[in-house]
Amino acid sequence: MVRLKDIAARACRSIMTLSKALRGARDVSPTTRARVKQLAEQMGYVPNSAAQGLVTRTTRLLGVVISSITNPILTRVVHAIEEHAHESGYDLIVAHTANNTEREEVSIRRLLSRRVDGMFLSPVYRIEPEARVYQELRARGTPVVLLGHPAPFCAGFPGVSVDDLIAGYALTKHLLGLGHQRIAFLSGRLVSPWAQERLEGYRRALREAGRPVDPTLIRHADFREPGGFEAMRSLLDAHPAPDAVFVANNLMAVGALECLAAEGMRVPEDIGIVCFDVIPWADLVRPSLTTVVQPTYELGRTAALLLLDRISSPTRAPSLVTLPTELRVRDSSVPRP
Amino acid sequence: MVRLKDIAARACRSIMTLSKALRGARDVSPTTRARVKQLAEQMGYVPNSAAQGLVTRTTRLLGVVISSITNPILTRVVHAIEEHAHESGYDLIVAHTANNTEREEVSIRRLLSRRVDGMFLSPVYRIEPEARVYQELRARGTPVVLLGHPAPFCAGFPGVSVDDLIAGYALTKHLLGLGHQRIAFLSGRLVSPWAQERLEGYRRALREAGRPVDPTLIRHADFREPGGFEAMRSLLDAHPAPDAVFVANNLMAVGALECLAAEGMRVPEDIGIVCFDVIPWADLVRPSLTTVVQPTYELGRTAALLLLDRISSPTRAPSLVTLPTELRVRDSSVPRP
DNA sequence: TTGTAAGCGTTATCAG
DNA sequence: CTGATAACGCTTACAA
Numbered sequence: 058m059v060r061l062k063d064i065a066a067r068a069c070r071s072i073m074t075l076s077k078a079l080r081g082a083r084d085v086s087p088t089t090r091a092r093v094k095q096l097a098e099q100m101g102y103v104p105n106s107a108a109q110g111l112v113t114r115t116t117r118l119l120g121v122v123i124s125s126i127t128n129p130i131l132t133r134v135v136h137a138i139e140e141h142a143h144e145s146g147y148d149l150i151v152a153h154t155a156n157n158t159e160r161e162e163v164s165i166r167r168l169l170s171r172r173v174d175g176m177f178l179s180p181v182y183r184i185e186p187e188a189r190v191y192q193e194l195r196a197r198g199t200p201v202v203l204l205g206h207p208a209p210f211c212a213g214f215p216g217v218s219v220d221d222l223i224a225g226y227a228l229t230k231h232l233l234g235l236g237h238q239r240i241a242f243l244s245g246r247l248v249s250p251w252a253q254e255r256l257e258g259y260r261r262a263l264r265e266a267g268r269p270v271d272p273t274l275i276r277h278a279d280f281r282e283p284g285g286f287e288a289m290r291s292l293l294d295a296h297p298a299p300d301a302v303f304v305a306n307n308l309m310a311v312g313a314l315e316c317l318a319a320e321g322m323r324v325p326e327d328i329g330i331v332c333f334d335v336i337p338w339a340d341l342v343r344p345s346l347t348t349v350v351q352p353t354y355e356l357g358r359t360a361a362l363l364l365l366d367r368i369s370s371p372t373r374a375p376s377l378v379t380l381p382t383e384l385r386v387r388d389s390s391v392p393r394p
Numbered sequence: 395m396v397r398l399k400d401i402a403a404r405a406c407r408s409i410m411t412l413s414k415a416l417r418g419a420r421d422v423s424p425t426t427r428a429r430v431k432q433l434a435e436q437m438g439y440v441p442n443s444a445a446q447g448l449v450t451r452t453t454r455l456l457g458v459v460i461s462s463i464t465n466p467i468l469t470r471v472v473h474a475i476e477e478h479a480h481e482s483g484y485d486l487i488v489a490h491t492a493n494n495t496e497r498e499e500v501s502i503r504r505l506l507s508r509r510v511d512g513m514f515l516s517p518v519y520r521i522e523p524e525a526r527v528y529q530e531l532r533a534r535g536t537p538v539v540l541l542g543h544p545a546p547f548c549a550g551f552p553g554v555s556v557d558d559l560i561a562g563y564a565l566t567k568h569l570l571g572l573g574h575q576r577i578a579f580l581s582g583r584l585v586s587p588w589a590q591e592r593l594e595g596y597r598r599a600l601r602e603a604g605r606p607v608d609p610t611l612i613r614h615a616d617f618r619e620p621g622g623f624e625a626m627r628s629l630l631d632a633h634p635a636p637d638a639v640f641v642a643n644n645l646m647a648v649g650a651l652e653c654l655a656a657e658g659m660r661v662p663e664d665i666g667i668v669c670f671d672v673i674p675w676a677d678l679v680r681p682s683l684t685t686v687v688q689p690t691y692e693l694g695r696t697a698a699l700l701l702l703d704r705i706s707s708p709t710r711a712p713s714l715v716t717l718p719t720e721l722r723v724r725d726s727s728v729p730r731p
Numbered sequence: 732t733t734g735t736a737a738g739c740g741t742t743a744t745c746a747g
Numbered sequence: 748c749t750g751a752t753a754a755c756g757c758t759t760a761c762a763a
Binding site: 129132 | 501
């Protein structure tokens with residue numbers, strides 16, 4: 058690897074002059090600058106950012122810790138983040154947690170060790186009010202932006218999230234408007250604030266409509282596809298069966314829809330289904346599916362802006378941004394009796 | 395930030411002993427090791443990997459350069475890569491090219507500047523037989539693993555790809571077996587080797603069946619959804635119209651299917667469609683769609699193995715691994731007249 | 732405008 | 748087993 062020193066040997070110039078010339082400092086004569094740049098180019102010089110970082114105490118590195126890049130929502134958020142980071146001269150380290158607190162901790166520690174300038178965290182939600190890594194992060198003053206709702210253990214950081222309560226309310230209200238009588242609610246475990254909020258939205262809509270909240274219609278299962286599949290099947294077997302289901306989780310919605318397909322049930326003729334947008338091509342999956350569309354790109358963009366801002370002025374008070382969702386209505390033409 | 399030096403001040407020990415103790419060297423007395431570790435823990439010491447990298451000349455950083463993490467195939471490949479990298483103690487920088495050669499070059503240069511131990515490249519295909527960055531990469535001996543088919547400009551590197559010729563052949567043969575007479579072929583521009591191979595597979599199947607290859611049935615359009623939509627619409631208007639279409643590109647397939655949905659045409663009753671797996675939940679999109687399933691996880695896993703191997707023994711001859719695809723038949727029950 | 736000295740936080744090397 | 752010394756490749760601060 059070509060070092061500044063090697064160029065100096067050939068150019069008979071001080072390393073300092075080279076360093077400044079290459080970074081385009083203005084206290085170097087244009088002639089020297091041009092010659093140096095050309096020589097560096099020709100010798101294939103590539104600056105070592107680790108060395109630069111060591112002395113400037115900045116890495117131009119950002120980290121993002123998410124459950125899995127496989128999640129279509131997160132994919133888009135990360136895409137937007139990468140785009141903005143790249144534009145601002147930052148590189149992005151992506152780490153997975155697989156919804157496992159230990160992996161999350163390891164990933165965060167590694168980022169700390171890399172001295173990233175800041176990190177985006179989509180927290181693995183836990184019931185405990187405190188988590189060691191997050192306390193450390195706070196104590197260190199590491200620039201962090203939360204991707205998702207703040208819970209007690211990760212409070213105090215700026216963040217971007219979506220108004221899940223309103224979204225859950227809107228979805229439920231939509232089903233009520235179509236005349237559905239028995240609306241089930243399907244989700245994973247209720248540790249995550251977003252799941253709680255969606256449920257609260259569901260409850261509120263029913264309450265406002267003067268309907269009872271039937272606890273047997275509220276089901277929790279494993280948050281992945283098979284969980285959705287099984288839960289939907291068990292709902293269909295219930296007596297009386299629900300005439301509509303609000304699936305409050307992406308992956309479960311896929312499983313639930315697969316179950317309906319397997320049973321030969323059509324949406325919305327045989328049963329009403331609403332969910333959060335499953336995939337970007339939700340239209341294709343079920344042209345008749347009413348969903349809540351999440352502003353994924355905007356989420357990533359806002360998070361990036363927030364983090365860059367925090368990095369440049371760490372003193373500012375942390376702001377929590379809540380983005381609105383959009384209700385995409387597709388089955389309004391099929392009201393229930 | 396706590397440095398080794400700070401611990402030394404409190405521990406009255408040489409920095410060197412601390413360094414060794416923390417890394418669990420065996421030439422440090424267990425007593426000291428334990429005490430040092432405890433003290434470091436308590437003071438919140440986190441090693442600075444930039445400094446470590448500077449002296450050890452290794453960063454435990456890997457880079458992956460892809461068109462966009464948004465692509466569901468690449469998402470899965472990157473997921474697998476991240477998993478293996480993480481296990482082996484590597485972090486992963488993800489960079490986008492947006493299929494733009496200039497962005498690709500910038501991204502690669504940045505990774506070079508970060509002194510990554512190796513990189514995964516999903517090349518932006520061009521017609522030129524040479525590309526500067528790739529020449530540099532070769533000259534530098536940077537450990538690189540190609541994600542995708544090698545083209546002249548990126549030859550000489552190990553890589554992982556899929557047998558697109560056989561896959562294209564199988565898809566076409568499937569349609570022929572169903573009795574389809576006029577099979578159209580839809581893809582983006584033919585710069586990428588995989589597109590060429592899929593077309594070649596299509597041609598070979600027709601030839602073997604003694605069918606003419608009608609050039610008017612081979613269409614190229616923009617490789618994204620709208621391109622697929624428009625191309626499909628124009629195909630439907632052709633006289634005589636095709637009775638089946640082989641869509642050789644993920645995103646275009648989505649557009650094409652949307653077009654059919656808009657036209658009220660059913661698959662496979664009204665028209666036969668085969669394509670490469672659009673999304674992981676292709677079953678949901680069209681339960682009746684026959685697709686080629688790509689071994690995305692295996693691709694990532696193999697690529698990671700290849701790169702780690704290359705990093706540890708850079709001398710070995712570069713190997714090109716070709717993974718088999720799987721034909722998932724869904725519409726065999728509907729033979730054509 | 733150019734050059735010199737010191738140091739960023741760590742580890743390799745080798746002497747106590 | 749422990750510790751002093753010299754790098755690693757670069758930039759900040761300041762002197763020529």
